[in-house]
Structure formats: structure tokens, C-alpha cells
Amino acid sequence: xxxxxxxxxxxxxxxxxxxxxxxxxxxxxxxxxxxxxxxxxxxxxxxxxxxxxxxxxxxxxxxxxxxxxxxxxxxxxxxxxxxxxxxxxxxxxxxxxxxxxxxxxxxxxxxxxxxxxxxxxxxxxxxxxxxxxxxxxxxxxxxxxxxxxxxxxxxxxxxxxxxxxxxxxxxxxxxxxxxxxxxxxxxxxxxxxxxxxxxxxxxxxxxxxxxxxxxxxxxxxxxxxxxxxxxxxxxxxxxxxxxxxxxxxxxxxxxxxxxxxxxxxxxxxxxxxxxxxxxxxxxxxxxxxxxxxxxxxxxxxxxxxxxxxxxxxxxxxxxxxxxxxxxxxxxxxxxxxxxxxxxxxxxxxxxxxxxxxxxxxxxxxxxxxxxxxxxxxxxxxxxxxxxxxxxxxxxxxxxxxxxxxxxxxxxxxxxxxxxxxxxxxxxxxxxxxxxxxxxxxxxxxxxxxxxxxxxxxxxxxxxxxxxxxxxxxxxxxxxxxxxxxxxxxxxxxxxxxxxxxxxxxxxxxxxxxxxxxxxxxxxxxxxxxxxxxxxxxxxxxxxxxxxxxxxxxxxxxxxxxxxxxxxxxxxxxxxxxxxxxxxxxxxxx
Numbered sequence: 132x133x134x135x136x137x138x139x140x141x142x143x144x145x146x147x148x149x150x151x152x153x154x155x156x157x158x159x160x161x162x163x164x165x166x167x168x169x170x171x172x173x174x175x176x177x178x179x180x181x182x183x184x185x186x187x188x189x190x191x192x193x194x195x196x197x198x199x200x201x202x203x204x205x206x207x208x209x210x211x212x213x214x215x216x217x218x219x220x221x222x223x224x225x226x227x228x229x230x231x232x233x234x235x236x237x238x239x240x241x242x243x244x245x246x247x248x249x250x251x252x253x254x255x256x257x258x259x260x261x262x263x264x265x266x267x268x269x270x271x272x273x274x275x276x277x278x279x280x281x282x283x284x285x286x287x288x289x290x291x292x293x294x295x296x297x298x299x300x301x302x303x304x305x306x307x308x309x310x311x312x313x314x315x316x317x318x319x320x321x322x323x324x325x326x327x328x329x330x331x332x333x334x335x336x337x338x339x340x341x342x343x344x345x346x347x348x349x350x351x352x353x354x355x356x357x358x359x360x361x362x363x364x365x366x367x368x369x370x371x372x373x374x375x376x377x378x379x380x381x382x383x384x385x386x387x388x389x390x391x392x393x394x395x396x397x398x399x400x401x402x403x404x405x406x407x408x409x410x411x412x413x414x415x416x417x418x419x420x421x422x423x424x425x426x427x428x429x430x431x432x433x434x435x436x437x438x439x440x441x442x443x444x445x446x447x448x449x450x451x452x453x454x455x456x457x458x459x460x461x462x463x464x465x466x467x468x469x470x471x472x473x474x475x476x477x478x479x480x481x482x483x484x485x486x487x488x489x490x491x492x493x494x495x496x497x498x499x500x501x502x503x504x505x506x507x508x509x510x511x512x513x514x515x516x517x518x519x520x521x522x523x524x525x526x527x528x529x530x531x532x533x534x535x536x537x538x539x540x541x542x543x544x545x546x547x548x549x550x551x552x553x554x555x556x557x558x559x560x561x562x563x564x565x566x567x568x569x570x571x572x573x574x575x576x577x578x579x580x581x582x583x584x585x586x587x588x589x590x591x592x593x594x595x596x597x598x599x600x601x602x603x604x605x606x607x608x609x610x611x612x613x614x615x616x617x618x619x620x621x622x623x624x625x626x627x628x629x630x631x632x633x634x635x636x637x638x639x640x641x642x643x644x645x646x647x648x649x650x651x652x653x654x655x656x657x658x659x660x661x662x663x664x665x666x667x668x669x670x671x672x673x674x675x676x677x678x679x680x681x682x683x684x685x686x687x688x689x690x691x692x693x694x695x696x697x698x699x700x701x702x703x704x705x706x707x708x709x710x711x712x713x714x715x716x717x718x719x720x
Contacts, residue, residue: 164189229403252328272499296506384488440466555640564630
């Protein structure tokens, strides 16, 4: 992105044409290009209507001896790299090889900085990552410990649903790919698209030819320009991931600096040889952190083989879109070449994570602070309990068989009666009694979903009843304890032995004599069939919940209690989701 795009275009092309870093046994030359001396390059035929204002391209031939070949061998690898620069209005897109990408990234950060600026990360995230997430490359912002990984890379379907407020709240997004939302104005750019927002880089699937590639780039630049003009970018919107802090207040006590290893880089997209070489250097380097009192700055002793060859001064400084790590000499080095080599590697700040005793972390160009997550529980279901006594769990009898005999019968206004009425389609059986696996099990007739139902009475029926975390602790604990019965074989064995002689059973709402029909419906289930745990606890009413969540009733104590309840529920849900199920909680409407 540039304020004076025409002036920058020529400068950008010159930077991209610069030779690669010299290496023994490697030769390079530019073997083809668009007219570099003819002023504004002409667009190839067929691109006139794409909105591309300028385009330039060249091909770099690189000849090098393969790494496996003996010195003096006649074997030579020849690679042709295409570099193309396209401009649409104030926005530029550069397609090139990873080595040239690394050089371009460092040029953008080098003083004096060029007129070109990266597109703000939140714009890229809002424009490209609001659809179904397909891949996430995450870096930990938590204090290092053996019980939690430093990085996490995941792929799958709709990863928004796979993120946990407990396991993932201390991870920050480095790169991601998502399914791009459909737009009738886009004809070429569609499907899965990836981005590393901090580096202002984007990748998408291969194009059939150059014209198709240019059309996709034109649509990408138009999409990003609209996002810039709208001014409404809010970031990726992925739930539960860490969010950065805005300033350096309270940041102190640097005690460790960690660099991404070459093995870890193998899983990351869009990185070139210079970054990988830097990771190799830092993996072998000695990095000794010396904190500065009450400051985010620190001194770093550097060297190889356990020795210190010099000291560097580092500290986070406000940058264009977050923070940059300033880097300079603290003292005169005793071994200047060694210190210079490590200093150059440290210049690849995307590799670095700095840990502070204040609980902060510098990573990926941002300052982060780990916080205990307080996330809303996503699966509240508020239902109508009119005609039922929400303070009575089951029929008022002491003998287990009597409870089964009266459950769901006329006059049963307990929550057991409500469950029988609510789950009136499909197959339902009661398991209440000594050693119960749940209060009820239900199999839906349409998708075969197995519901494992745990029931608990509300502590009060008053419309003004307050939130009570204790009302949920026991029933949720029982639900988690009995997750072992998500295994169909184990459940079948359990239900074949009822807690009473005549267990209450229903088929499509009609009472039946025994569990025969239920067990027949259970028989064909397999590991791919859906299942869920349902907690029926109507203590929290829908109006109370929404008032607390919106902050409209000012009851801070009740809000804190709600946080406790939802933390408990999120933790229980994570246990269920981890083995392929879901957790739903039914409150009263």
C-alpha cells in the first residue's frame, strides 16, 4: 500500500531485481522480463478490463549444485523463478520466490523506511478470515511450561468450533486459512485462501494461466481496498484466541528469549531460505537474557558454544501495527563477526518470543498478556416449563420403582415429567436409581442423535431468583463422570441391566413395557453417529441471563456467579467435545 503508487512501482521493481545473497556454487541471472526501461510496462493481452493499472514481471534463473552432490560434481539444478508486480490503485501485489519475499520484508522494515506500507493485519483478517476456518498456525503467549505446547498447528472443518476457551485462550494466531465467503462480484478468487497478516502476505490455489492469476489478484486487491475504505475492520473474530495489549505499561522483567526452530518452520507457510537460515543460526546460538529493572528493555549476551562474544540491547517499540523489537549493540563485542551473524538472525523478529516476569510475552510483533478466560457458554437452551414445578426433580416417592412408575404419568409435574413431554419423539428410557449412568437416555428418530440427560431441580421458582453456581456443580460433575457411557458398547451393556425391575420407557411418547425397543434402536449406532449430554437445570432464567450478559441490571455479584457457572460448563463441554460429543444446558425461558 502506497500514498504515491506510481513512484513506488519503479522502486519496488528495482528492489526485487537485486541479486540474491551470494553463495558458493550458485549462479543467477534474469533471463526474461517485461520492458523495464519503457516507462510504464504494458499489461499482457487480455488484462485490460481487470482494473490492473501497472504490471511488471521478470524471470530469474538460478543454477546451483545440489546439496547431495560431491564438490566439483557436474550435477546442476536449474530453477526458474517468476516475479510479478501488479498495481491496482494504491495497492500492490508481489508474486515471487521465498528468498525474494524475505528480502522485500526486510526492506520494508529497514530505515529509512520506504513509502510502501503493509496492509494492516486487522484488515486482512476481516476481509479473508471470517469464513469457515480450515487451518490455524498458533503461537503460545503463555509462560513456558511442560504441560502446554509453545506452538500449535491445526487443520480441519470449521475450526472456530474446535477452539477451547481454556486450552486456546493463550495462543495467538500467526497464520490462517479460511473458506472465502461467496460474492457475486468475484469470479476467479474463491475457495480456501490463506494469510499471514503480520507479513501482509496472502496465498491461494494455483491458477490455470497468468491471466487467471492476474484476475484473482485484481479481485483480491479490490476486496482489500473495500475493507480499507470501510474502516470497519475488527480482526479475525476467531473465538477464544489471545488478544494483544495496546501499550507497554506494566511490562517488565524479561527472562527468556526463544526462537522458532528449523523443525517448527517446516510446518509454517510462506517462509524463505533467509528465515530458515536465521532459525538455524539462532538454534545454535547462546542467548543469555539480562533484564533491566522496571523496563520492557533487556540486554542479550550472544555467542556460540556456550561462550558470550558480545551483548546486544533489545526492547519493544511502537510500530506501524503493533510493536517492533529494537536491536543494537550494548557494548563493544569481543568477536564482532559472531555477534553480527547472530544480530542479523535476530532481525527476523517473526522467529522470536520474549517472556517477561510481568506475565507478558512479545511474539509476532505484538505484546500479549495471559488472562484467565471468562467466555460465554455457547449452548444454552431456554425452554418453557409452564405447568411444571422446577424445584422438584422427580416424582415425590422414596422407592426407585415407584419413581419409574410415576414418571411422565398424568399429574407428574416434576422435571422428570417435563423430560418425558419434551423428548416425546423417538425412544426414551429412564435410568434413575443406584449406579445410574444418567437420569434419561433418548434416541432421536431423524438423525439418531443420542441424548444423555441429567436432571437437577432449581433452587427457587421465584422470578427474581439469583444465579447460584452450586445449583450446577453436582449435576455437571455427574455428567462429566459418566462420559464413559458415550461408548456405545459400554452403554449397551449398562442399559441391559436396569436399576429397577420395570424401568420407565417410551416409544414416540407412548409408555412401553421394557427397554427392548430402545436397545434395538441403540444396536445399529456406530462411532460416527451424533451424541450429546443434556443438563436440565432451569435455575437460570433467560431474562436474567441476557440482562447479566448485556450488563443492564448492574448486579455485579450475580455476573461473577454467572462467570463461575459458565466456566464450569465450558470446562465440561471441552471434556465432551474432546471425545466427539456436545454439551447443552436447558434453562427456563
